[in-house]
Amino acid sequence: MIKAILTDIEGTTSSISFVKDVLFPYAYQEMENFLVQHFNNDFVYKQAKMVCELEGLKDGCQPRQIAEILREWIKCDRKLAPLKELQGMIWEKGYKNGDYQAHIYEDAYEKLKHWHRQNIPIYIYSSGSVYAQKLFFGYSNYGNLLNLFSGFFDTNVGYKQEVDSYNLIAEKMEFKPEEILFLSDIEDEIISADKAGMKTIWIIRDEQQLPENKPYKIVRNFHEISF
Numbered sequence: 001m002i003k004a005i006l007t008d009i010e011g012t013t014s015s016i017s018f019v020k021d022v023l024f025p026y027a028y029q030e031m032e033n034f035l036v037q038h039f040n041n042d043f044v045y046k047q048a049k050m051v052c053e054l055e056g057l058k059d060g061c062q063p064r065q066i067a068e069i070l071r072e073w074i075k076c077d078r079k080l081a082p083l084k085e086l087q088g089m090i091w092e093k094g095y096k097n098g099d100y101q102a103h104i105y106e107d108a109y110e111k112l113k114h115w116h117r118q119n120i121p122i123y124i125y126s127s128g129s130v131y132a133q134k135l136f137f138g139y140s141n142y143g144n145l146l147n148l149f150s151g152f153f154d155t156n157v158g159y160k161q162e163v164d165s166y167n168l169i170a171e172k173m174e175f176k177p178e179e180i181l182f183l184s185d186i187e188d189e190i191i192s193a194d195k196a197g198m199k200t201i202w203i204i205r206d207e208q209q210l211p212e213n214k215p216y217k218i219v220r221n222f223h224e225i226s227f
Contacts, residue, residue, distance in 0.1 A: 088132030166196035
């Protein structure tokens, strides 16, 4: 019996294009100015230091040098913690300035509300930082949706293609893996969650991409989800 929902964001509840075409370019454009202005902030400096360590730069980095590294990471879609943390801080400015609103599919919004009304706990698991996740659902095209969620997980619990990540999340959610339904548009994530014992549904919104002979339940949108 399903007692809780764990869902991905990008490509699942929300359009990939919003992240790729709006959020990533915004962070890319603002990265240098942000680092120059906030380099003395303890948290920002800590993330910058982590960037230097990951790049093997022992003599220390200056804000502009770090910005160039982070821009390259953005172009390569590297899912590294310091980048995700700094992106979240930059995106906050854009959300609060009204430069954009996070995109939520209508079917996802309606189903999330339905599950919430049924008192089914809903959790998010995304490669974006928890901070960025809360901004995303706090400034959506349907308003502030944070009340719908019971918790948020990012790569601090592990990467999304690793089975151990889902085991740890189940422990933190305080449910057995088989009581959790995981939703994602990425097959490797579905495979890992399945290996951890979770129930899974693979969401593929493009009908032309529907695969054949897969051992996983596949739907085109949240309206088709039932359990």
